Amino acid sequence: MVLSGFIRGSASRWAVLLLLGQLSAGLRTTSGSPCENTCSPSNATTSEEIVCTDQEFGDTQVGRKFEDCIQCQLQSTFTNDATGESDVEWGLYNLRYAFTSCVYGYPEKVSNISNSCPVACQELESALEFELTDPSPLSLDTWCGTSSFADNEITDCNTCYNLTYDEVTRQVYLANFLESLRYNCHFETPTDEEFPISPSRIFSESLLPSSTANLISSSGSSGPSNLALIIAMPILGFVILLCILALGCFFFIRSRRKKVRRLHQSGHLHARWNDTGISTPQWAMEYPAQAQGPYSPGIYSPQTVYSSPHPGYGFGLGFVDNDGRGQDVGYSKFVEPVIASPSTAYSPEEKVPQAQQTYFPPPPSMSNNGKMRATQ
Template structure:
């Protein structure tokens, strides 16, 4: 009896020592039956022992490498439980939020001794990020997105602060990834839109505020189309302006041509009217006044009048004038005289001039 008791006591002590010195097996929360369980482990809760806060730890430590492999597997997995509604993507995003809250705010456990001003910059979103972090369930995994404290402008400032650091740029990408899912919820059974290789890098992710809502029916725009659309639009505007200028100049030229022709006709009409009026004044005015013609006396002592004009009768008068001049050249008379026929002599009104004699007095 004593021997059996001693053997049992020794076995209990050995088992206690084995449990005491055996390292605890920690894991990250994932969907039951997930293919990622081989990388993430099987556990009901994520703990801070599986979290790394420095960027270099994800490349140099076993904890960091395991965390990156587990999250990469979950975000690229389309596995989900139809009965519970759980999916690997949801738990992968939860694990990222857990890591951010632990490293930045020290909640639920403080494991980072890094000195940085960024926790102060990000302090406003502390409440939202830490909501239900210790009691996660499929019903509250996304409730924290609706918290008023999770403001986009504060998130931008927080990301910018961590982007300026040289050791914790990953934290900025963790925050942007969970914010993206708040704006654009991942459909159950679909992979996460952001590739894990873009999250675990020191290149900052673009803000999800500049993105459009993805849809299954929409296709990605080709870069050539994006470049060609503004160019085609510019060419269309340029062609439209060219056509408008062409028709405008054409209209102006037609208008100027019509205006010039109208002015030319008016000038010709005015000139014709002026000449006609001048001729009427020359032949209708009475007497032998100065400027309306030329009065003189021939060798017989008879008075004659030569009127100005360009009509056919004037040409006849000039011809008579030349013939008369040739006939009187030998008589020594120095003035050329043209006698108007009585039937063609115009009737002139009397001009009151005391020095002028009437034609009847010359006859």
């Protein structure tokens, strides 16, 4: 009975110790966080939960657990209102703990990998180890203000770990851990926002770019829209200006064409108006006196004095007989005007001097070939 009681008591003590060991072996996270099941939370992150090479994060259970926990924490927006701590802050703390454990062996040495990178990262040690073993939920980013955490030192350290190409000892993940810490020191993530750098990029063998711009807009979700609007407004204004210029050129050219067409038409009509050859027949140009007619202005001009009427032939019709002889018929008589000087007066009994009389030949008639001929 005593022996059995002793055995039962020893088993109970080992079970308690094993349970306490399981509870102590975990990654620090926010109390009440949805990531508690993934991270197996404990009061402090321990070295038993840390691996150092890129291969171990994918091939070992400890490495896969660490990656899953960090992924959950960095994508969580959970915040404990009582303590003010958030999942994102504890996720970055766990990245810092892993970096110092693998590079500086603090607080415990995890890996025996030998390379020159710890020397290249030596200047950052005091900043990264600040309050690492006794973190305060309200001052998890206080270490960012130390002067030793300088950008040029961070870049040199990242470059060194990015050049570790050996498949077994490759440690590019550590360089991305450090770059994530630098980003949050420059652009602190709000407590209600996810960490802007995707965990898939952190746990990648492609080195993260240097943190030079805030990846979270201060205006929240409207940031990308505002950025697109800022980019689109100058382009839209330029397009509108081009459209206005095109319309202006179109109406200007149209107005000029109308003006030129209007001037061309008026000049053409004016030229045709002065062209007397349009409606004046050839025979009238040869015999202007007969073409004037009885109402011509020249007949009734005050400078013209008429003598006694002289019979003559007016307009008529000429035709050709079947035997080929031409006939002139239908001529009317008209008065031959005699032009005299207005300063010379004659009595009714006096005759007009022979020199002042004007003789007009008879009008032309049509010959058998359709041409005009004069009638004797």
